Amino acid sequence: MSPESPTEKKQPDTVTHSRSDGATKAGKKTDRRKAPQTKEKILDAAEALFVQKGYYGTSLRDISRAAGAQLALSYYHFGSKEDLFRAVIDRRADENVADLRGALVRVTAGGKSPTVEEVLSAFIEPVVEKVLRGGEGWRNYIRLLAQVAHMPQEESFLVPVNIHYDAVVREFVEQMARLFPDMAREDVHWGFYFYQAAITDLLNEPGMVDRQSDGLCRASDLETIVKKITRFFAAGFRGIGGLQDR
Amino acid sequence: MSPESPTEKKQPDTVTHSRSDGATKAGKKTDRRKAPQTKEKILDAAEALFVQKGYYGTSLRDISRAAGAQLALSYYHFGSKEDLFRAVIDRRADENVADLRGALVRVTAGGKSPTVEEVLSAFIEPVVEKVLRGGEGWRNYIRLLAQVAHMPQEESFLVPVNIHYDAVVREFVEQMARLFPDMAREDVHWGFYFYQAAITDLLNEPGMVDRQSDGLCRASDLETIVKKITRFFAAGFRGIGGLQDR
DNA sequence: GTCTATAATGGGATAGAC
DNA sequence: GTCTATCCCATTATAGAC
Numbered sequence: 001m002s003p004e005s006p007t008e009k010k011q012p013d014t015v016t017h018s019r020s021d022g023a024t025k026a027g028k029k030t031d032r033r034k035a036p037q038t039k040e041k042i043l044d045a046a047e048a049l050f051v052q053k054g055y056y057g058t059s060l061r062d063i064s065r066a067a068g069a070q071l072a073l074s075y076y077h078f079g080s081k082e083d084l085f086r087a088v089i090d091r092r093a094d095e096n097v098a099d100l101r102g103a104l105v106r107v108t109a110g111g112k113s114p115t116v117e118e119v120l121s122a123f124i125e126p127v128v129e130k131v132l133r134g135g136e137g138w139r140n141y142i143r144l145l146a147q148v149a150h151m152p153q154e155e156s157f158l159v160p161v162n163i164h165y166d167a168v169v170r171e172f173v174e175q176m177a178r179l180f181p182d183m184a185r186e187d188v189h190w191g192f193y194f195y196q197a198a199i200t201d202l203l204n205e206p207g208m209v210d211r212q213s214d215g216l217c218r219a220s221d222l223e224t225i226v227k228k229i230t231r232f233f234a235a236g237f238r239g240i241g242g243l244q245d246r
Numbered sequence: 247m248s249p250e251s252p253t254e255k256k257q258p259d260t261v262t263h264s265r266s267d268g269a270t271k272a273g274k275k276t277d278r279r280k281a282p283q284t285k286e287k288i289l290d291a292a293e294a295l296f297v298q299k300g301y302y303g304t305s306l307r308d309i310s311r312a313a314g315a316q317l318a319l320s321y322y323h324f325g326s327k328e329d330l331f332r333a334v335i336d337r338r339a340d341e342n343v344a345d346l347r348g349a350l351v352r353v354t355a356g357g358k359s360p361t362v363e364e365v366l367s368a369f370i371e372p373v374v375e376k377v378l379r380g381g382e383g384w385r386n387y388i389r390l391l392a393q394v395a396h397m398p399q400e401e402s403f404l405v406p407v408n409i410h411y412d413a414v415v416r417e418f419v420e421q422m423a424r425l426f427p428d429m430a431r432e433d434v435h436w437g438f439y440f441y442q443a444a445i446t447d448l449l450n451e452p453g454m455v456d457r458q459s460d461g462l463c464r465a466s467d468l469e470t471i472v473k474k475i476t477r478f479f480a481a482g483f484r485g486i487g488g489l490q491d492r
Numbered sequence: 493g494t495c496t497a498t499a500a501t502g503g504g505a506t507a508g509a510c
Numbered sequence: 511g512t513c514t515a516t517c518c519c520a521t522t523a524t525a526g527a528c
Binding site for chain 4: 493495496497498499500501502503504505506507509510
C-alpha cells in the first residue's frame, strides 16, 4: 500500500507571487497576502485527495504537498484535519443546495403539478450538470458527497453534510408525496431513498456496472444515465403508487 | 475520534487451553496449539473493526487488542494488513455466494419461469437472513461487504471481493434478462445495478432514511424492507420492460 | 501569512527467545 | 504458536523566527 501522491501539477512558485491586487498597493514591503490563494489551494487539494483515498487514507502532508503549501498552513487556516474536512464540505454546499431547490421550484412553478420524471430529474440534473461542466473542483466535491453518504455513521466529521442537505431532500419527498396522495408516506420515503442510493452509488463508484455488464453500461456516461435512472425510478413510483397517469 | 474497542467478550484464558484433541496426545510439553482459536478471534475482531472504522481507520494494534491476541500474531497468521483484510472477506465468501446461487436455482427449478419479485427476493433474502439470524459475525461481514462496494476503486485490497461475487451477480442478471426478452440488455444491467445500490446502501448506513423520514422508516427493520424493496424494483423493471404481466 | 524545526504519538512490520 | 522488544517511519499538531 505505498501511498502514491496524486498526479497534481504544482504551479511554479513565480505564479504564486503575481497577484494583480498586489500591484495596486504599489509594493510596500513584500506582499505576503497570499492567504486566499493558499486557502483555496489547500481546499482544492483536500477535496481531491479525500475523494481518492478517503479521510483516514489522506494525510495533511499529502494535502500540503499537492497544494504546494507548507504543512503548518493547513493548521493555521483550518485548525485540524476534521475542521479542514468540514471546510471542504461547507465551501460548495450552499450553492449546491440552492441549485437543487431552484430546480425543484422550477418544475412546480405557478402551482402546476409536475410529472414524476420532472421531480426526479430536478434532483439529479443539477448534480450531473456540476460534474460535467463545473470543472474538476465540482467533480471532486460531488463525488466526495456521494462517498460521505456511505461512510460509517459514527464518524463525527460527517455531521455537517446532513445539516446542509437534509432540508432540501425533505422538500423533494414532500413534492413526491403530493404527486401520489394515495401512497403511504412511508413508501414515498423508501422510494426516494432508493433513488438517492442509486445516484450516490453511480457518482461514487464508476466501475462496478461497467465490469458487470462487460462495458455495455458506462457509469461515466452521465447523460445517458439521467434518462435511464429517471425512467426506471418513475416506473417504480408509479408501480407502488397505483397510478399510471402521471 | 476516540478509537473505541468493540464490545467483545474475551474468553477466559482457561478455556483457551482446554481443547479436546489436546487430551488425546496426553500433554507432552505445554499444549500450545491454540492457532485455530487465535486465528478466528483475530478474524472476528478485524471484521468488526473494519466495519466500524474502515480499513485505514483500523490499526492492527486495535485488532490485536480486541482479539485478545498479541500484535505479532496477526503477522504470523496473515502476513500483512492487506492480507488480513482479504482473509476476512474470503472466510465467508463461498458460503454466501452458494446461498445466493441456491436461492436463484430454487426459484427457477424445473425450468419454470419465476416472477420478477421471486428473482429479486432470491438476491436479497439470503443476505438478510444472515444479518438477522447469522449472529454477530455474519452481521459484520455483510455490512463490510456493503461498505466495500462503496470504496474507491483504486484500492488494491478490493480485488478479491469482485472475484467472489461478480459471477453470481451475472447469473441473476441473466435470469432477469430472460424474464424481459424485449428489454435492452443494457437496461437490465442498469435496473439490477440500481437494485444492488439500494441494497448495499440499506445494509451499510442505517440512519439516513430514519432521519429523513423522522423515524417513519427504519432501515433496521429488514423484514419490512425486503417486501418494500422487491415491490418497488419489480415495478421499475416492469415499467421499463413494457410488460405488466410477470 | 509563511516558514523551519520539532514535539509527541502511533503506525506497520520484524527479530529472536521460548 | 506465542510473546517481548524494537526498528523505522508517518502522522497530527505546535512553537517560534521571519
